Amino acid sequence: MADALPFILILSVTLLIYYFSRRSALPKPPGPRGWPILGNIFENPVSHKQRKYKEWGDKYGPIVRYNLFTDEIIVLNTRETATELLEKRSASSQDRPRQIMCGELMNWNKAMGLSRAGYQHRTYRKLVGGVLSPTAVRNLFPVEERAARLFVHDLLRQCSAASTEKNVDPTKPLQLLRRSVGRNVAGIIFGADFAPEGRTGQGLTLEEVDQYIYDADVAHAKFGRALVPFAYMVDWMPWLKHVPEWFPFAGFQRDARLAREDLEVLTWVPFNKTLERINSGNSQPCYVEFCLDANPNPTPEELDHIAWTAMSAFTGGTDTTIGTLSTFFLAISLHPEVQKLAQQEIDEVIGPDRMPSLADRDRDQLPYVSALVQECLRSAPAFPYGVSHRAMKDEILDGYFIAKGSTVIANLWGILHDESVYQSPHSFEPERFLPKTGTPTNPNIPGRNEPGIGSIPWGYGRRLCPGMAMADSSVWIYVASVLWAFDISSTDKDLTWQNAKWNDGAFLFPLPFGTRLVPRRSVSSIVTESEK
Numbered sequence: 074m075a076d077a078l079p080f081i082l083i084l085s086v087t088l089l090i091y092y093f094s095r096r097s098a099l100p101k102p103p104g105p106r107g108w109p110i111l112g113n114i115f116e117n118p119v120s121h122k123q124r125k126y127k128e129w130g131d132k133y134g135p136i137v138r139y140n141l142f143t144d145e146i147i148v149l150n151t152r153e154t155a156t157e158l159l160e161k162r163s164a165s166s167q168d169r170p171r172q173i174m175c176g177e178l179m180n181w182n183k184a185m186g187l188s189r190a191g192y193q194h195r196t197y198r199k200l201v202g203g204v205l206s207p208t209a210v211r212n213l214f215p216v217e218e219r220a221a222r223l224f225v226h227d228l229l230r231q232c233s234a235a236s237t238e239k240n241v242d243p244t245k246p247l248q249l250l251r252r253s254v255g256r257n258v259a260g261i262i263f264g265a266d267f268a269p270e271g272r273t274g275q276g277l278t279l280e281e282v283d284q285y286i287y288d289a290d291v292a293h294a295k296f297g298r299a300l301v302p303f304a305y306m307v308d309w310m311p312w313l314k315h316v317p318e319w320f321p322f323a324g325f326q327r328d329a330r331l332a333r334e335d336l337e338v339l340t341w342v343p344f345n346k347t348l349e350r351i352n353s354g355n356s357q358p359c360y361v362e363f364c365l366d367a368n369p370n371p372t373p374e375e376l377d378h379i380a381w382t383a384m385s386a387f388t389g390g391t392d393t394t395i396g397t398l399s400t401f402f403l404a405i406s407l408h409p410e411v412q413k414l415a416q417q418e419i420d421e422v423i424g425p426d427r428m429p430s431l432a433d434r435d436r437d438q439l440p441y442v443s444a445l446v447q448e449c450l451r452s453a454p455a456f457p458y459g460v461s462h463r464a465m466k467d468e469i470l471d472g473y474f475i476a477k478g479s480t481v482i483a484n485l486w487g488i489l490h491d492e493s494v495y496q497s498p499h500s501f502e503p504e505r506f507l508p509k510t511g512t513p514t515n516p517n518i519p520g521r522n523e524p525g526i527g528s529i530p531w532g533y534g535r536r537l538c539p540g541m542a543m544a545d546s547s548v549w550i551y552v553a554s555v556l557w558a559f560d561i562s563s564t565d566k567d568l569t570w571q572n573a574k575w576n577d578g579a580f581l582f583p584l585p586f587g588t589r590l591v592p593r594r595s596v597s598s599i600v601t602e603s604e605k
């Protein structure tokens with residue numbers, strides 16, 4: 074112990090110097106008190122962070138500060154503060170905080186979501202923006218519509234197989250959803266052939282895509298664990314990063330190596346297969362092909378950029394879309410009155426002879442369905458507390474001093490549950506987004522004209538989700554198609570919207586629940602339509 078005293082003394086003095094050197098004449102944002110040196114490690118929310126952040130917001134104000142050792146964390150709980158710092162001042166708030174285990178050792182810094190601000194990130198955004206911008210994404214509408222139709226087709230097969238009463242095994246719709254969305258995103262990025270069984274086309278095969286979805290799940294699970302702040306010792310003591318794998322207690326190096334290997338497989342295997350298909354003239358139009366059309370003789374570095382952005386878009390696009398659609402299934406199972414209104418609208422505008430299309434959304438033909446989609450995204454944003462940004466210079470926000478290097482978190486769930494903006498924010502009420510005068514399809518339902526969600530569920534500034542337009546249209550067409558074809562109800566009579574259980578972590582989605590689907594049209598008409 075005596076031997077350690079000088080070390081402890083030097084460490085304490087360094088931390089105190091550091092602490093006082095970062096003080097400014099302006100006050101720092103308020104927040105929980107915490108302890109000297111340790112900061113708020115005991116108050117650091119370990120579960121459902123978004124709820125704790127909101128509680129702090131209600132207590133301390135829209136801008137809350139807390140500390141984990143020397144790390145300063147700023148939580149923004151209102152749309153005004155988040156827009157000001159992360160949108161308007163995006164040039165200096167676009168960076169990501171340093172992630173030693175997850176970013177540097179496991180190599181996720183090479184993926185778009187964690188890549189630090191600078192040349193690599195700018196190049197990535199340019200590549201992805203070319204294919205997924207709101208204008209360019211319209212070329213993908215037919216792919217998304219086809220994916221939604223095939224999902225309906227798969228659900229119907231599941232219905233018939235499940236029982237003579239045409240009830241589905243409660244867990245099945247969501248399992249099918251995982252596969253369907255995975256195939257849809259893979260189709261867009263790698264040109265996968267996701268035709269129904271028995272039919273073949275071009276691009277990656279279904280087996281290859283399903284293997285890829287599995288690999289992505291494995292890599293993502295490791296990613297999620299390492300992303301938790303201070304999950305690994307090396308996140309506390311960065312110098313440990315240089316310790317070799319054979320060193321005692323350096324098990325994290327082995328974890329990091331295995332995760333790196335998984336990530337390499339995830340990045341290069343589907344990419345190389347797609348290149349093979351493109352070179353043999355056996356591909357489908359997709360993100361990778363588009364990038365190569367625009368740059369037919371890429372350098373190795375440019376190829377590297379295309380491969381890593383493809384992997385980033387696939388991993389960024391699947392769990393988030395699946396989470397939002399799972400929220401839809403939960404919400405609609407528990408709100409029969411909402412379901413009835415949405416189906417009335419679909420029946421009146423679309424009728425039984427065709428399935429909805431994205432052109433219906435464009436023409437704003439189904440305003441209630443659009444409000445329902447917004448309500449799903451508002452109630453359960455897929456990243457409830459966004460993805461952390463980092464202040465790249467000292468900032469002053471609403472008279473408070475925010476030091477350069479602070480981690481900045483936009484509490485998206487808190488912002489979308491702000492009582493001063495949304496009446497009864499914990500209830501599921503799509504009509505909040507409808508005009509007070511009602512809509513042509515629902516003239517008798519007065520809306521509340523509350524502010525739309527805008528791009529809040531998709532984050533801010535130069536980090537705004539590049540898949541926003543694609544996700545928005547995908548979710549819409551899945552929702553409209555499923556409601557056209559099925560009546561959906563809950564199989565758990567004790568389950569309510571208020572007591573439903575949600576995943577606890579960086580992704581928000583409902584935990585498994587029982588859902589029953591019953592076709593609401595003749596089987597033959599669903600089959601004919603869904604096979605188009």
Ligand code: HEM
Binds near residue numbers: 455545
């Ligand atoms: C409902 C679906 C989705 C939601 C709610 C969502 C939400 C988000 C959020 C909140 C961020 C972080 C933004 C920030 O740091 O401020 C993000 C980043 C990202 N998303 Fe999405 N996303 C969805 C779907 C998709 C899709 C379909 C794709 C790709 C096809 C995608 C690709 C990405 C990528 C690559 C990033 C990292 C961007 C960067 O750091 O520059 N996402 N998303």
